[in-house]
Amino acid sequence: MFTARHRLELPNLPRLHNPTLQQQLQQRIDQKTKPPGSLGQLEALALQLGLILNTATPAIQQPQIRVFAADHGLTDEGISAFPKAVTQQMVLNFLAGGAAINVFARQHGLTLKVVDAGVDADFAPHPDLLQKKVMRGTRNSLQTAAMNAEECLQAVFCGMALVREAPGNLLVVGEMGIGNTSAASLLLSKLGKLPLDQCIGRGTGLDDAGLAHKQAILEQVLHKHRQVKNPLEILATLGGLEIAMMTGALLQAASERRILLMDGFIACSALLVAEHLQPGIKDFAVFSHASAEPGHRHLLQLLNASPLLDLDLRLGEGTGAVLAYPLLQSALAFLNDMASFTDAGVSEKMP
Ligand SMILES: Cc1cc2ncn([C@H]3O[C@H](COP(=O)(O)O)[C@@H](O)[C@H]3O)c2cc1C
Numbered sequence: 025m026f027t028a029r030h031r032l033e034l035p036n037l038p039r040l041h042n043p044t045l046q047q048q049l050q051q052r053i054d055q056k057t058k059p060p061g062s063l064g065q066l067e068a069l070a071l072q073l074g075l076i077l078n079t080a081t082p083a084i085q086q087p088q089i090r091v092f093a094a095d096h097g098l099t100d101e102g103i104s105a106f107p108k109a110v111t112q113q114m115v116l117n118f119l120a121g122g123a124a125i126n127v128f129a130r131q132h133g134l135t136l137k138v139v140d141a142g143v144d145a146d147f148a149p150h151p152d153l154l155q156k157k158v159m160r161g162t163r164n165s166l167q168t169a170a171m172n173a174e175e176c177l178q179a180v181f182c183g184m185a186l187v188r189e190a191p192g193n194l195l196v197v198g199e200m201g202i203g204n205t206s207a208a209s210l211l212l213s214k215l216g217k218l219p220l221d222q223c224i225g226r227g228t229g230l231d232d233a234g235l236a237h238k239q240a241i242l243e244q245v246l247h248k249h250r251q252v253k254n255p256l257e258i259l260a261t262l263g264g265l266e267i268a269m270m271t272g273a274l275l276q277a278a279s280e281r282r283i284l285l286m287d288g289f290i291a292c293s294a295l296l297v298a299e300h301l302q303p304g305i306k307d308f309a310v311f312s313h314a315s316a317e318p319g320h321r322h323l324l325q326l327l328n329a330s331p332l333l334d335l336d337l338r339l340g341e342g343t344g345a346v347l348a349y350p351l352l353q354s355a356l357a358f359l360n361d362m363a364s365f366t367d368a369g370v371s372e373k374m375p
């Protein structure tokens with residue numbers, strides 16, 4: 025499928041390893057008027073954000089949310105509790121400002137744009153809609169590869185291009201695509217070499233019979249494509265257009281030293297693909313939450329990630345990332361604005 029013609033030029037990943045800056049940041053953190061380490065995970069977060077933004081006084085600028093929407097041919101097999109048409113309907117809901125992600129984005133003053141990566145519907149132009157449709161949904165991966173090499177690369181390149189055009193130093197990738205928990209599960213099982221039953225879940229709310237059916241279908245898909253080996257080919261064969269576009273967006277954003285504020289299972293499946301293409305990209309990621317979709321915990325383990333929140337969320341769209349956003353703001357507020365022992369005349373240790 026992928027031949028010499030299908031080369032993906034990856035943007036370079038900057039090195040986060042910087043002992044001088046790391047020491048500077050750690051000193052600033054330790055000199056604040058608090059017992060050492062008492063702000064817990066917030067301290068590690070402040071350090072990470074400083075290293076990503078490459079400064080001892082990091083600040084978030086013009087944070088951006090991009091919600092990538094696409095349809096999945098595998099929905100023909102009845103692997104979701106909701107009909108495929110909901111993808112299109114939710115895109116209209118995003119554009120009207122009525123979805124969960126809109127509400128949380130407004131709460132925090134974050135800019136949100138919706139990306140049509142491959143919805144099986146046409147949309148009228150809208151100022152918040154980026155029309156990047158590669159095709160009207162993927163093919164049914166039970167029958168054939170979801171995307172061919174050209175389609176998959178087009179999606180990845182589109183994701184890169186739209187980050188290059190976006191301002192700011194923090195990116196949330198959210199998604200909407202009925203059936204995409206299946207695509208994410210397939211990617212996790214294949215790339216993570218995990219048994220499928222650790223990778224699947226109820227998605228939008230399958231009952232026990234629905235879950236058993238989903239497992240049986242996904243087993244067949246994995247068996248059919250068992251010979252597929254390299255990460256791009258795995259993405260094309262089993263993934264989705266929104267996942268491929270998110271992968272490109274993450275690769276580009278990390279190469280520009282943007283903070284990747286990660287959402288749930290689907291968004292992290294794109295990061296898993298990106299990590300296979302560009303090892304080390306996960307260090308640019310802040311993991312907002314552990315989704316109730318069981319595969320997400322295994323995925324987080326694979327990435328050695330400790331999520332900030334555990335709220336039983338299982339929505340996607342970028343919602344978990346935006347809910348964790350104030351924690352990043354607080355990490356930077358303490359780092360930049362808190363008094364040091366010297367500033368405040370507080371005793372640093374026992375006399
Ligand atoms: C109304 C509605 C809004 C959503 N927003 C995100 N998702 C989430 O659920 C879908 C994945 O679950 P599955 O694989 O089971 O179809 C994705 O669209 C995901 O973004 C939604 C799902 C629904 C029904």
Ligand SMILES: O=C(O)c1cccnc1
Nearest residue numbers: 288289290315338339340
């Ligand atoms: O964790 C997620 O991102 C998720 C879980 C279920 C359905 N949609 C998304």
